Amino acid sequence: MRIKLFRCVSKIIIEDNVVRFEQKLNLITIFLFGIFCFILMKSKKNRILGNISDVKSIESSNSLMSGRLITVTTDKVKYKLDMRSKKSLQEAIDMLEQSELSNKFSSHIPSQAVLENTPIQHSDLGIASFIIAISCITLFLINIVVMLVIRETNYIPDEDILTIWGAILLLCFVGPIVGLILGISGWKEKKSKHIYAILGTLFNCANLLVLLLIIIANSLS
Structure with missing residues (x-):
């Protein structure tokens, strides 16, 4: 199975069982990579839209080694969407849990609603x-x-x-x-x-x- 990695993903939308995502450069990426960030995103535009159909499963993960990933698996390709920030990752998780593909989504990261209902612990x-x-x-x-x-x-x-x-x-x-x-x-x-x-x-x-x-x-x- 092929693996495709997309970095600086800022937004994920589910429409008609199709995962649509948006890549957008942030200031940190531009500062660190300069003109090479465009090669990193495989485009000279600051905004890229992508579509993933025939979705079999969706997973989310957040670790120091792999990064903030939303992994979308199809029959032939595994798409790894590297979210640009913690906020965008949390927004994607909340949206996926309420979308029409929620039965195909699994996450080990608690949603914002769960975090809000979690009792506040002592430091x-x-x-x-x-x-x-x-x-x-x-x-x-x-x-x-x-x-x-x-x-x-x-x-x-x-x-x-x-x-x-x-x-x-x-x-x-x-x-x-x-x-x-x-x-x-x-x-x-x-x-x-x-x-x-x-x-x-x-x-x-x-x-x-x-x-x-x-x-x-x-x-x-």
Whole structure:
């Protein structure tokens, strides 16, 4: 079976069981390929219309390796339509699911209606930021307790304990920085709950502020 690839597909329309598609250059393609983009599209025009009849099956896929593809299979040819953007791919999927060829269409990509009805989840980055903040606070409190015990008992720790203690102090300083970055990133995520991202950002900021105040106080004393 022959395979034909069409890039920069901007629109797909179903009419009388025929798949009609439109290729249209975008600015990124023109910038990257220049005059070669016309060879890529096999035409010197900025807009190309194509028709595919005798459709046996239609599939959609979206991966980093293959791209945003709508694959239309006929008896002799498999047409791979590389959609120019995520928006055009989603519009094509929504249209195909409601078209007269919907019984021949299969997709592993959820439609926009499914995405809208999907419950909003907490941001993974926000959860990670919150966990880091709580962990650093716990380690910091443990350090304070250990320091008080050492001061009261006049205990002199050996080299191994000092090494572990130094590593914990380093984690208490580096952890909030990482957590702050994750919290801000989670805060910017769309279609996600931001409560953990906000709490993680605030707690990590508080951790850094307390550590900086302690360092400044020790340097002045």
